[in-house]
Amino acid sequence: MMGKRNVDRRLALVTGATAGIGEAVARRFAAEDWDLVLTGRRSERLIALSQELAERFPQVSVLALTFDVCDEEATFAALEGLSEDWQSVDVLVNNAGLSQSLEPVHRQDPADWDRMIDTNIKGLLRVSRVVAPWMRRRGRGHIINLGSIAGKEVYANGAVYCATKHAVEAITRSMRMELNPDRIKVGLIAPGLVETEFSIVRFKGDRERAAAVYHGLEPLVADDIADAVWYMASRPAHVHVADMLILPTAQASMGQITRRP
Numbered sequence: 001m002m003g004k005r006n007v008d009r010r011l012a013l014v015t016g017a018t019a020g021i022g023e024a025v026a027r028r029f030a031a032e033d034w035d036l037v038l039t040g041r042r043s044e045r046l047i048a049l050s051q052e053l054a055e056r057f058p059q060v061s062v063l064a065l066t067f068d069v070c071d072e073e074a075t076f077a078a079l080e081g082l083s084e085d086w087q088s089v090d091v092l093v094n095n096a097g098l099s100q101s102l103e104p105v106h107r108q109d110p111a112d113w114d115r116m117i118d119t120n121i122k123g124l125l126r127v128s129r130v131v132a133p134w135m136r137r138r139g140r141g142h143i144i145n146l147g148s149i150a151g152k153e154v155y156a157n158g159a160v161y162c163a164t165k166h167a168v169e170a171i172t173r174s175m176r177m178e179l180n181p182d183r184i185k186v187g188l189i190a191p192g193l194v195e196t197e198f199s200i201v202r203f204k205g206d207r208e209r210a211a212a213v214y215h216g217l218e219p220l221v222a223d224d225i226a227d228a229v230w231y232m233a234s235r236p237a238h239v240h241v242a243d244m245l246i247l248p249t250a251q252a253s254m255g256q257i258t259r260r261p
Ligand code: NDP
Pocket: 015, 016, 017, 018, 019, 020, 021, 022, 039, 040, 041, 042, 043, 067, 068, 069, 070, 095, 096, 097, 098, 099, 119, 123, 146, 147, 148, 149, 190, 191, 192, 193, 194, 195, 196, 197, 198, 199, 201
């Protein structure tokens, strides 16, 4: 239920808060005493997280919104349905995203292209399309987009995922220019390998194949990226940390990963 909130408190909206990086960001911001709008498709997870945070941090107001960022009508309806006190978003973390399969273009299922493009690019655009005008009205705000090292480099069998993350980087840089006159910061966080549900989703439930991605190295964990999001969000008003590439120490680039037995 949409309770009334105190608009003097800070508010973050985090997409994809049911797992991985988004969930860690939600936990971090709650611990820093921010109110939260949390989104994702799996409502039971969203509700459980919201209830847990509300119990641990009784002064924090948390609102769970279940919608699929691929569904334009549902995305706009859920966000536009927020009352004005829940529209005063200080930080939007555009995190919802995924990869689907690891195949060359000449073999990959076009449905996988659609899912990645619709979630990672158009989902981020849809949410930003609604939230950026709220920030413009207030003359302040901060959008933090989850890019990837795959938005700075490419790898074979990842053409479409890499293309979506290159697009996230391009959109971030363009929106930074568009929103600069409104004093709105638009930043990019580009992680390398982070062990979350990401690879399980990419390999469509094949946990063994997913685990092999991180074999022989110490990957980043979701809290490492939540730390970076918090750092970016908590700089003074005149400081804009615009772009962060964060890698596990074992990873020098997409192609160079030092694994130990
Ligand atoms: P997870 O799979 O652990 O979490 C992904 C989150 O995105 C879930 O909460 C999921 O929620 C949400 N999501 C996916 N599709 C949709 C959708 N259509 N509508 C709404 N929410 C959706 O992955 P990560 O935490 O690792 O990924 C988070 C972001 O970080 C992604 O953008 C990813 O590309 C990026 N990233 C990840 C890296 C990694 O190595 N893990 C490295 C670099 C970037 P639900 O399923 O409930 O809808």
